Amino acid sequence: MKVLLGVTGGIAAYKSLELTRLFIKSGHEVQVVMTSGAKEFIQPLSFQALSGNPVRDSLFDANQEAGMGHIELARWADVIVIAPASAETLAKFRMGRADDLLTTLILATDKPIVLAPAMNRLMWSNEATQENVAILNQRGWMLLQPGSGEQACGEVGEGRMPEPIEIFEAVEEVKKQQQQTYQAWLDLKQFWQGKSLLITAGPTYENIDPVRFIGNRSSGKMGFSIAEAAAKAGAKVTLITGPVQLAVSDQVKRINVRSAEQMFTAVQAHYSNADCFISAAAVADFRVADIAEQKIKKQSDTDEMTLTLVKNPDIVAWVAQQDDKPYVVGFAAETQNLIEYAKDKLQRKNLDMICANQVGETLGFEQSENALTLITSEQELELSLATKDELAVQLLKFISAQ
Template identity: 45%
Template sequence: MLNGKKIVLGVTGGIAAYKAATLCSRLVQKGADVHVIMTNSAKQFITELTLQTLTRNVVYSDTFDEREPSVVSHIHLADMADLVLVAPATANVIAKMAHGMADDMLSTTLLATTAPVMIAPAMNVHMYDHPAVQHNMCLLTERGTMMIEPGEGQLACGYVGKGRLEEPETIVDVVERFFEQQESGKRERNEQLSLLSGKKVVVTAGGTIERIDPVRYITNDSSGKMGFAIAAAARDLGADVTLVMGNTQVQPPANVHVIPVKSAQDMYDAVAGQWDDADIVVKAAAVADYRPKEVYTEKIKKKGDTLSLELVKNIDILETLGKQKSHQFLIGFAAETNSMEMYAREKLERKNCDLIVANDVTQAGVGFGTDTNAVHIYDREGLVEELQVVAKEEVARRLLSIAAERIAGRN
């Protein structure tokens, strides 16, 4: 797994620096291309020549000692790295990393790299437990720096406790697992990218607008975020995506075909125009059930204490599509405030959906305008999957993965 991986190893000034020799040796034996950067303090414990001999690469320690005129060394190392590993990582270098200091070769390279960074702290137990050190490590962890926890035992200073550099063999195992997970993630992403390849997905999003007069209309609180997340996820899974977009509060995702609409009838007409060629249709829009019977051409003037509007029923887009369904996989949404499962499953049957996504919009972090959602996904047999409060993007990915599996099963 490490064969050909370029690892920049930072060695800092603690007694555990002597273990860097074994660490270099183990990494090289596994096939890694190791490039060492030493701090001046590290050179008090182990020589550059030792690590150069073990890695068969130049060892760097001075930012201004440019040995290759064609490159700037710290930028070249930062760019080439598949992983930057700092072992041992002293309290000093951890503080530098946390606060963005760049006063030597290692700290400058760490600021310049976009590669994953992993550190293995090593220091006195009281230094390790100090609130400043713990705070700095928390900052780094929040930014994505990976930590290899120090071991417990007899320390060089005579204390017994946590702070000993983890053994080189264990560090190598952690590095190998990291690259294994990275490769596994790449394979999964590649598989995901083709999950809906060649499929046409139609998504509706947002609310509809039903005009009363030129300045007033009936609508709802739908932001369009859930529908937009589904459209973006379908695009990322390789589908040809058409987004039928009503009234929304956010910008639609890029690289999808957008059809803007206003009313329920406009939305139905747009979806009907895409229906025959569609493989998956996701009705995430909040469509007005009723519209004013009469739409006034001029602004209604205020008269008296009350105003009556007569409303008539709109076309039920989901039910109409369900009756017309042949090969299409149809997904509906049910935003409920009570008896969620009963209403959702009744809606699925009545409207001939393949899946229905139900949520309780009275729950915190769920429903209109939020970036998160909590849903129950049902088919005719009952509950397929329950997702607790998660990002709408995650709901979208899971929903489309289920749809893709069902379509593959049909075929």
């Protein structure tokens, strides 16, 4: 693995020599980037001797390929480790600053980043530093917790750089995850490449009059996440969506509809080309029998108003009844007896699979996270709480295994 080691200005910089040695000993390639602060603490020559590569420290280096060392280094690395990560550099990362080689290449990378902070205990516990690391953590950077104990400054507390062996093991973990994720991704791609997938998403709006409608709390996120993930895996995706506030990439063919009847018409026009149909939309069961042509006026002489509703077509059941039906996946959003209702729906509607989805005030709808149980006539798989993007990938994987 190609490890890019960023060393910043802190007493613990000397420990990164041992870290370099550990990487080299286990067969990794290492390139070291030092900040000007780091060079106050340790000579670049030591890293050069251990890594076998010249140390990089200058953003404006005319000797580097096309004079763009930051881009070249960002591309070269499989993983980037910052050890020690000073309070100053963490603050710069958080802000997206790019005023030296290290900060600039960090902005120019999509590789995993492992941070090993090291600083005085008060610098570490300072609200500003804590806010910075919390945000970097949210961005998905791997933050190693500093150790506690006696510090170089003579104080005792939290802020010591994790031991080189701990940092080394964290990087090995990244490598393992990368390999697993990559293999899983290849498998998914192999299955979905060129397959045709039809997805419905979002709510439907059933008009009452020109200004009012009956809707529901579906945000469309689940269906959109599936559409994006499938398109990335190489599938030809058609997404029929009710009114939502979401965007989708150009690889997905998007068809906007409003009512259940419009969604039904669009599905009828497209299902026969699909290898798989995923019905993630929250389609209204009923629509208003007579939609008023003009805005309904408030009646001052009555406290009640009655709307007559008539049944909407059951889109997923209709697709599942067709002779040339694709593989049909439904969703069951329930507030109670989830699995029981979902299994009943699977059977009653002749679906191939159903995704049971507990919904409630703070569950399922309008959230970017969810938990699902995938059910077929032979199998049940619980997917624990995760982002809808992650669930989408797991769902596509489960379908490909059926």
